[in-house]
Amino acid sequence: MDSLNQKPSAVVYLDACATTPPSVEVIKCIEDVQRFAWANPSSLHAPGLLAAERLERSRQTIAKSFKANANEVVFTSGATESVHMALMGVARSMQPGRLVISAVEHPAVEAASNQLRREGWQICHWPVDGFGRVKLDHLETLLSPPTSLVSLIWGQSEVGTIQPIKTIGLACRERGIQFHTDATQVLREGLLNWSQLPVDLLSASAHKFQGPKGVGLLLIRPEHSTMLLPLQSGGGQEQGLRAGTEPVALIAGMAKAVEQLHQPIAGCSGSNLNIQERVQNMRDGLNIELQKIAGLRFTGHPNDRLTHHISLLVATADGQPVPARAVVRELARRGVAASSGSACSSGRSQNSHVLEAMQVDAEWLQSGLRFSLGPWLLEKNMEVIPDLLNQAIDAAASSA
Ligand SMILES: Cc1ncc(COP(=O)(O)O)c(C=O)c1O
Structure with missing residues (x-):
């Protein structure tokens, strides 16, 4: 197939902070x-x-x-x-x-x-x-x-x-x-x-x-x-x-x-949820599941934060930091699009200047992973993420 005509629809796209698909x-x-x-x-x-x-x-x-x-x-x-x-x-x-x-x-x-x-x-x-x-x-x-x-x-x-x-x-x-x-x-x-x-x-x-x-x-x-x-x-x-x-x-x-931005959810008559609230609910549900994974450390403010955003430091279950870029590649192999830190900094030093400014210890500076959600996602997409993240961390850690 001509690559220009391929649809990325099979991918669970969790990289809204990099860009979003036009509606x-x-x-x-x-x-x-x-x-x-x-x-x-x-x-x-x-x-x-x-x-x-x-x-x-x-x-x-x-x-x-x-x-x-x-x-x-x-x-x-x-x-x-x-x-x-x-x-x-x-x-x-x-x-x-x-x-x-x-x-x-x-x-x-x-x-x-x-x-x-x-x-x-x-x-x-x-x-x-x-x-x-x-x-x-x-x-x-x-x-x-x-x-x-x-x-x-x-x-x-x-x-x-x-x-x-x-x-x-x-x-x-x-x-x-x-x-x-x-x-x-x-x-x-x-x-x-x-x-x-x-x-x-x-x-x-x-x-x-x-x-x-x-x-x-x-x-x-x-x-x-x-x-x-x-x-x-x-x-x-x-x-x-x-x-x-x-x-x-x-x-x-x-x-x-x-x-x-301000429209109620299509097809949900009687629902008071707007698009952002539905995305926030999905984010909150995913966050609860990710909190159960041993070794992960969550970054940024727990409450005063972007409502579609989860950021964490990835590690093995016994707490050894894993390079997030390798985890992103492993997630991509499993059909999940995420980001290590900010997409714009790819190609530069792999240490995050943001984590550095937050005084995160040196061995964790390349472990920042970000999931950012959007209205194109379905609740069922979220259910598979914790397991796929576990797999991706294991694969990344064993190839490091
Ligand atoms: C906070 C912030 N500022 C500025 C930009 C630059 O936006 P653009 O690349 O659309 O000019 C971005 C894009 O990632 C961003 O996240």
């Missing part, structure tokens, strides 16, 4: 726009106006869902771009000062910060506790001058911990410090009420919540959009903040995925 409705929406609203939304003729209408309708849908105004939604190619646009765009509009980021950020935030260091900024890492949560007793010191910009990941992709965004956002606001959060893993939870969030800039990617890849957003307050220096200039799109013809079909697909 059927999202695919249909993208196809419709490609066929019927394909024109350049800046053109003044009828096809252009149709595309512009679709673009702005998508912006309205997203804005309404997150209780934002339409002019606070800027479309980008994804969270990596949004993060760069936020941090570099704001920093370059100010005198270099101190940028504080947590010790458990995504590499996109690290990379933007490294660039700013070369431009004269001082970069400071906010230490985390054993759960991967920033230590609040550092707040006064870290938010004192010359700190003028802070960036904090909201939901940590590798260990699932939710950060105290509101506390830190309010503290930044009191001190006139600009505050950005990387909400890439959190948007799927439908947690967001932008109108009440003490955050100046927020980044996300559509493909983490069943939208398409290659599109994301930056939420930005109007007073910040006037100060932000764009990364790229040209045709003046997106209020002059992000030049380039807008990918209307991808943006419409993202809007459709946002709309679907």
Whole structure:
């Protein structure tokens, strides 16, 4: 069979934090726009106006869902771009000062910060506790001058911990410090009420919540959009903040995925469960079963965590750490797609910088395994996971 036509449907896909499959409705929406609203939304003729209408309708849908105004939604190619646009765009509009980021950020935030260091900024890492949560007793010191910009990941992709965004956002606001959060893993939870969030800039990617890849957003307050220096200039799109013809079909697909975040479960009339609650129930059930396996150690905060996320350190029953990459390969052989730490760090040092920041002992730094669930799963898929994980650990340990 042509590999391009093979369906991965036989796989139990537990890697939502890396990416999610676009929903059927999202695919249909993208196809419709490609066929019927394909024109350049800046053109003044009828096809252009149709595309512009679709673009702005998508912006309205997203804005309404997150209780934002339409002019606070800027479309980008994804969270990596949004993060760069936020941090570099704001920093370059100010005198270099101190940028504080947590010790458990995504590499996109690290990379933007490294660039700013070369431009004269001082970069400071906010230490985390054993759960991967920033230590609040550092707040006064870290938010004192010359700190003028802070960036904090909201939901940590590798260990699932939710950060105290509101506390830190309010503290930044009191001190006139600009505050950005990387909400890439959190948007799927439908947690967001932008109108009440003490955050100046927020980044996300559509493909983490069943939208398409290659599109994301930056939420930005109007007073910040006037100060932000764009990364790229040209045709003046997106209020002059992000030049380039807008990918209307991808943006419409993202809007459709946002709309679907709040829908009750299809075919479950009378059920009060929404999609996320059903996924959380599956996660909780799997978690209880995994807790029974000897040798495993669970990471991240036990309660304040992403609701689709389980993270652990894999070990033999007598407690010897096992390399998670080998376990991931063994799981893949058994039809389960999982991840060792963060997918984005594959190819780099195999030690997790997140586990390191959490002061996990050196012999465990390559043992981080992550299961992240989604609405495409069935309860019966979960039943087989503990046994398959046991098999995978045994196989990985015996080949090590
Ligand atoms: C927390 C976080 N931030 C940023 C990104 C980057 O997203 P993208 O690759 O869609 O630009 C990811 C993707 O893994 C992520 O998990």
